[in-house]
Structure formats: structure tokens, C-alpha cells
Amino acid sequence: MYQSLIYVSRSRLILPDQAGEVDRIVAASTGRNAALRVRGVLIFTERHFAQILEGPGAALDELMESIGHDPRHEQVTVIDRRAIDGYRFQDWSLAYWGDAGYMDNQVARVLAKADALTRSEQTADLFTLLQTLSRESHREHRPIGRPSKR
Structure with missing residues (x-):
């Protein structure tokens, strides 16, 4: 049995170091995951991170322990965790990277919701957004919003 976990956090990365730090996160996470x-899938909006992780529960616990102590994150908030029948993502990837108000607002809205019902609705919207970005980034072979390295 696998579990799915969605978390959001505020980024502590500062320009102009963001690009190098995000590259380091992706390099380390790809192999470790x-x-x-x-x-799963990670998005970075230059102000927030949002990530869906899917896998064995013990592995998710290990990753969240690491993320919780990572100085690049603050206010790490798990907004959903549940059992799932199988993987819904083909691998782990960075699906979006950019400074878009819409994307950042989606993540910020989930962080701001105090009551469970409203947060649940926002979480469902965020899951759908992350899933769509994951599909598109795989089709494009690069994160949406980030310039290609050609």
C-alpha cells in the first residue's frame, strides 16, 4: 500500500541564488526519490514550494523529516496525506518553475486556509493543477515556465 502526501512551504531562497539552489534540489531529489x-511532482513559484509525494509511508516520513529541517523551506505544512492504491505519477519531477502570480496564489491560498473544508477544496484544486503541470512538463521534457537549456 502506498501513500500520497501534499505539502506546501514558503521559500527562503533569495535571488540571484534561486536557480542554483533549485538545480541542487532537483539533482539530489531525483536520485534519492x-x-x-x-x-510525484514539485513546483517552485519563487516564493513557495508545493509538492506531491507518493510512495511507501516510511519513505515519505523520511523525506518530510529532511524537508522540515531544510533551511531553504519555512512553514512546511502537510495539507493532505492518504492511502492510495498505486502511483499516479510516472516518476518524480520538477514540473513548474517561475514567477507567476496565479501559481503563487494557488499555493498561498492553501497555506492561508484555516478551516478543514475550505482547505480540502483548495487541496483538490492544487492536486489537479500539479497533475496537469506534471503531464505538460513530461510532454515538453522540461519544467513549465523555466527557459529550456538549449
Whole structure:
């Protein structure tokens, strides 16, 4: 049995170092998540991170412990965790990277919701957005919003 976890956090990354730091996050996460049999998707809006992680519960616990102590994040908030029948993502990837007000507002709205019902609705919207971005970034072979490295 696998679990799915969605968290959001505020970024502590400062320009102009963001690009290098996000590259380091992706490089480390790709190998580590594969070894832990974790899949999912990460978005970075230059102010927030949002991520869906799917895999064995112990692996998700290990990753969240690490993220919770990572100085690049603050206000790490798990907004959903549940059992799932199988993977819904083909691998782990960075699906979006950019400074878009819409994307940032979607993440900020989830962080701001105090009552469970409203947060649940916002979480469902965020999941759909992350899933769509994951599909598009795989089709494009790069994160949406980030210039290609050609």
C-alpha cells in the first residue's frame, strides 16, 4: 500500500541564488526519490514550494523529516496525506518553475486556509493543477515556465 502526501512551504531562497539552489534540489531529489521508490511532482513559484509525494509511508516520513529541517523551506505544512492504491505519477519531477502570480496564489491560498473544508477544496484544486503541470512538463521534457537549456 502506498501513500500520497501534499505539502506546501514558503521559500527562503533569495535571488540571484534561486536557480542554483533549485538545480541542487532537483539533482539530489531525483536520485534519492528513485532509491526510496517515491514519485510525484514539485513546483517552485519563487516564493513557495508545493509538492506531491507518493510512495511507501516510511519513505515519505523520511523525506518530510529532511524537508522540515531544510533551511531553504519555512512553514512546511502537510495539507493532505492518504492511502492510495498505486502511483499516479510516472516518476518524480520538477514540473513548474517561475514567477507567476496565479501559481503563487494557488499555493498561498492553501497555506492561508484555516478551516478543514475550505482547505480540502483548495487541496483538490492544487492536486489537479500539479497533475496537469506534471503531464505538460513530461510532454515538453522540461519544467513549465523555466527557459529550456538549449
